[in-house]
Amino acid sequence: MREYLVFRLYAPLASWGEAAVGETRPTATHPGRSAIIGLLGAALGIRRDDDAGQQALNDSVRIAVKQRSPGTLLRDYHTAQVPSTQTKVTYRTRRDELNAPRKAINTILSSRDYRGDGLWTVAVWATEAATISLEALQAALERPRFTLYLGRKACPLAAPLAPRRMPAETLRAALDSDFAPIDPGEQRLLRLSDDVIYYWEGGAAGLDGEASGVESNDVWDQPLNRRRWQFGPRVEYRRFARDANPKEAR
Incomplete structure (x- = not known):
């Protein structure tokens, strides 16, 4: 039996960044490793330029996610005026x-994607090389050092994380932990169904000991250097399933 730290993520808007090139800023449907590590790092007060602290956190935990609802896609269209780069000219503010010569100002078009009203359960467990304990992570999530948000600063939390440590026979049992409803009408308001998706790392049978029905994908969300925004690949496993806690039984 292993000990897990489980908590819930909900906000009206969330953005789980993927590789972005040019004017389009897409979002994944669920938080990946980079997003969870970033959230935990903010709670602990580890700054992005603290390479040793970031590496210690990255080496200390493994993560998994249960997607109860991916939310709905919202696309925000942006226009911004920026001056052209000019030799020996520095714009400090x-x-x-905006005070640059009019002929030097260009308009940049971009779009940013968000997930509206998504709901996810996260499970974290310690590695053999862990130097940061689950107890310390729980305390940090309860009293975070930095403001927590879901992907972008425009996406603050809208419900308690409700972190708790618990022993469980399997990772799936930990992810199936129940939380108090965000709202009495949670199921209707968030369009929750009994169909969920589990995402995890560490092997195809890592969810519950069974490898049947498991899919895998290479994702580039393994933090390498936060200051330079460098990420490496990892294998992410997933399984589509019926919720172990059907809504009708609640």
Whole structure:
């Protein structure tokens, strides 16, 4: 039996960044390893330029996610005016940029994707090389050092994380932990169904000892260097399933 730290993620808007090139900023349907490590790091007060702290956290935990609802896709269309790069000219403030000669100002178009009203359960467990305990992580999530948000600063939490440590026979049992409803009408408001998706790392049979029905995918969300925004690949496993806690039985 292993000990897990489980908590819940909900916000009206969340953005789980994927590889972004050019004017499009897409979002995944669920938080990946980079997003969870970033959230835990913010709770602990580890700054992005603290390479040793970031590495210690990254080496200390493994993560898994149960997607109760991916939410709905929302696309925000942006226009922004920025001046062209000029030799020997430095823009120190936004006001400096907008005061540049009119002929030097260009309009940049972009779109940013969000997930609206998504709901996820996260499970974290310690590695053999862990130097940061689950107890410390739970305490940090209860009293975070930095403001927590789901992917972007425009996406603050809208429900308690409700972190708790618990022993469980399997990872799936930990992810199936129940939480108090966010709202009495949670099932209807968040369009929850009995169909869920589990995402995890560490082997095809890592969810519950069974490898049947498991899919895998290479994802680039393994943090390598936060200051330079460098990420490496990892294998993410997933399984589509019926919720072990059907809504009708609640």
